Amino acid sequence: MxxxxxxxxxxxxxxxxxxxxxxxxxxxxxxxxxxxxxxxxxxxxxxxxxxxxxxxxxxxxxxxxxxxxxxxxxxxxxxxxxxxxVTTITPCTPHLFNLPFLSKQKLQTLTEKAIVFIGVPLGMGNKTNTSASYYPNSLRNYTEKYSVKLNKESFFNSKAIGSANEFLSLEKLKRDGRLFDNGNIFFDSNESSTFCYHKIEKISKTIFEDTADKIPFFIGGDHSISYPIIKSALEVFGDDLCVIHFDAHTDTYDSPYSKIKHDQKTHHHGNFLTKCFEAGLKQAYQFGIRGLVNCNQEKNEFQTIYWCNEVKQLIKEKHGFDELPKDKKYYVTFDFDVLDPQFFKGTTTPVMNGFTLEECSYLIKTVLKDKDIIGLDVVELYTDKDELELTHQVASQFIFNLLNAIS
The missing domain is CATH 3.90.930 (Outer Surface Protein A; domain 3)
Known part of the structure; x- marks a missing residue:
């Protein structure tokens, strides 16, 4: 010793x-x-x-x-x-959607996978605005304020968020008691960015190694948090892993500085996917890409880009997106700027001509259908933006949509 x-x-x-x-x-x-x-x-x-x-x-x-x-x-x-x-997940109160903590004892009583929310309160990947770090707890406070409850014992009328029979899978998750909130990954202001991302990777890998029992649902944070999570998933699942990426941006942007390699450099919220490809990711399906910032973007062999205007037409045609293979493991990362700015104000990177709420809901339902989802995140929600109440409503709605699709 x-x-x-x-x-x-x-x-x-x-x-x-x-x-x-x-x-x-x-x-x-x-x-x-x-x-x-x-x-x-x-x-x-x-x-x-x-x-x-x-x-x-x-x-x-x-x-x-x-x-x-x-x-x-x-x-x-x-x-x-x-x-x-200090590499740990810290329980938080109030709990998101009034969900319980998933203990080892509770896990042993479940016959199907648990879905566990984990906050990642980290915003250092966006140098112009770090308020995304407050979002996990801000969303918890919102669901507490309005008594939005998904715990097994509570009453939840899904007709309030969709048409009849639209959220049957979500209702079953709730009824079976398979939803949990285990709190936030612990960060301290004294920690370096490199160590913070290292902690995300280490904790994520431990969860993915136990993925037979649970599916992690990470609440960000800016989009830089997705790289260490996906990197850890690659270490567990290897070439079987694909990424489904909902975003207005490819997040493969670089600069001359990107060509300089040294140990003190870290990634950011605009190049997380580049880092994933460097870590060995072989396939990413990107939905919603658009805007002037992407006019000079060239995809690589590992990217399949579904441009937003093309997807809108596919949605009108009731396309099922069956071309995505069903024999792969999928990690889903959802950036809220995939929505048109008129529907979502809580982003620092708005891009016009995005998806409507209905289009994005259809996309989630069809793209994720029959996929083996091993993990998810929602990112890029900023608490200092206008109409925060509306931001919380939209975020909650799409978390419901994602839960309903993956179950």
């Missing part, structure tokens, strides 16, 4: 009794006896294991296992593993 061990500074004692400890990062709580309390207080400053052993000589035989358990629960940490201590 490594000698330097310290109490996690995010550990707090219950205000009413000192026999309960809480990890404010993970949300985990434990009841403990006097010796554990004494150990936690003793290790507020890092100590060598030999010093710990000397101090607690009366429980010398039990001490290694006790410390091992507290390390596993992140109540203690080794100095060499301090980064792991």
């Amino acid at each position: 490594e000698s330097k061990i310290q109490t996690n500074p995010y550990i707090v004692f219950d205000s009413s009794t000192e026999d309960k400890l809480s990890n404010t990062l993970t949300g985990e709580k434990i009841l403990c006896g006097e010796k554990i309390i004494e150990l936690i207080k003793f290790l507020r400053e890092p100590k060598e294991f030999e010093i710990i052993e000397e101090k607690f000589c009366e429980i010398k035989d039990e001490l290694p296992q006790l410390i091992h358990t507290l390390l596993a629960k992140k109540f203690l940490f080794r100095h060499s593993e301090s980064e792991d201590t």
Whole structure:
């Protein structure tokens, strides 16, 4: 056992009794006896294991296992593993759509995959506006304010968001209790951008390695968060992975600086897909691309671009988009600027002639039909824009549409 061990500074004692400890990062709580309390207080400053052993000589035989358990629960940490201590998902209140937390015990009771919302409150990929970092909690507060509930026990009338029988799959997800909100990936202002993206990748990979039991639904954040998520999915699924990308932009933009390679450089919300191709992504299907910014964009062999004006015509013809293979794994990333600006104000990159709400809803329903979806995200929602209430309404509607399509 490594000698330097310290109490996690995010550990707090219950205000009413000192026999309960809480990890404010993970949300985990434990009841403990006097010796554990004494150990936690003793290790507020890092100590060598030999010093710990000397101090607690009366429980010398039990001490290694006790410390091992507290390390596993992140109540203690080794100095060499301090980064792991803050690489975690932190439960949040209020919960999105009043959904419960997915515990290991709860997961074992499910017979079908759980869909787990995870906030990614990171906006550093857009240097002109970082307010997307506030969106996961802003959306939670909105659904709490209007009592929008998708937990198993609540009443939810889907006729309020669509026509009769349109949201049967969503209703079944709710009825079966398969929807959960596990909180936000933890970030701190002292962390570098490189480390923040590293944390997203590491947490995402752990989830994808357990994808037989759950489907992660990430709430961003700007579009730069999608690269570490997709990169981790590629490490798990390899060439079987395809990306379905709803966006006004290709997000393959670069500059002369892109040609300069060095360790301190990171990606941004306008080139995340380029980074995905560099990481090994072999196929991305892009829907809604349009605008002057794309006049000089040339697709590569890994891109299939469905230009917005062409898709509008395909939608009129009730095209089913059956050309997308059904034997692949799909990650879905949804940028809200795919919608026309008259329907969505909460973006920093509006592009005219986008999809109507009805066109985009049809697109989601048909493109995702019968696809093996391994994960999703919605991104590029900015809290400092006008008509935030309308932004929340549109975001909620399309989260419902996505849930209804993937189930």
